[in-house]
Amino acid sequence: MRMSKGFALIVSGPSGSGKDTILRTLFEQHPEIRFSISTVTRPRRGDPKEDEKYTFVSRDRFEKMIENGELLEYNEYLENYYGTPKKPIDDAIKNGDVIILEIDVNGAANVRKNMPQIKSVFIMPPSMEVLEDRLSGRGTEAADTVKKRLDQAKAEIARRDEYDYIVVNDVLETAVDELYNIISNQIKNS
Numbered sequence: 001m002r003m004s005k006g007f008a009l010i011v012s013g014p015s016g017s018g019k020d021t022i023l024r025t026l027f028e029q030h031p032e033i034r035f036s037i038s039t040v041t042r043p044r045r046g047d048p049k050e051d052e053k054y055t056f057v058s059r060d061r062f063e064k065m066i067e068n069g070e071l072l073e074y075n076e077y078l079e080n081y082y083g084t085p086k087k088p089i090d091d092a093i094k095n096g097d098v099i100i101l102e103i104d105v106n107g108a109a110n111v112r113k114n115m116p117q118i119k120s121v122f123i124m125p126p127s128m129e130v131l132e133d134r135l136s137g138r139g140t141e142a143a144d145t146v147k148k149r150l151d152q153a154k155a156e157i158a159r160r161d162e163y164d165y166i167v168v169n170d171v172l173e174t175a176v177d178e179l180y181n182i183i184s185n186q187i188k189n190s
């Protein structure tokens, strides 16, 4: 599909909402959609898939990027920085591409200040029970980190009304289709 006008779309959702799986499936089905690779200072979890999502840097380097104005937005989340480099977003939009910013609720609020036209999607877990199971079942993090992520998830879910669309991740294929429909409607209207 050739896209006439490029745009960025925010996708947020708490850790454990299954947003990564939805996005991975979306990109497999629609490889023309681009993804904004975030720069982060958090330690690696040892999953090689992380390198598709993140560039890992030191706090010093991250703070230089803030000073140099290289970031469209950034947030400190559970004591680590997460930020969106600006240039790839500008380039994608200029190029007529669709680019997804997978960022947290604070980052989303910051982007809306600079790009009021940007649309945003919030991915919800099907229930709090499922969310808790997913967070504790990951097995890659200490119990106190799991607890912090769960509290953080609850606080994020409380802000879902700031979003233009909500997609409930109950059945994966349905959630992916819903997200793609949001994108294709925006392509038609842009």
Ligand code: 5GP
Residues within 6 Å of the ligand: 012, 013, 014, 015, 038, 039, 042, 073, 074, 075, 077, 082, 083, 084, 102, 103, 104, 105, 106, 107, 108
């Ligand atoms: P995780 O550590 O689980 O990979 O990500 C934690 C949170 O950081 C998630 O809610 C994710 O959406 C968010 N996040 C990832 N990249 C960025 C970014 O560039 N900016 C902001 N503000 N949040 C991000």
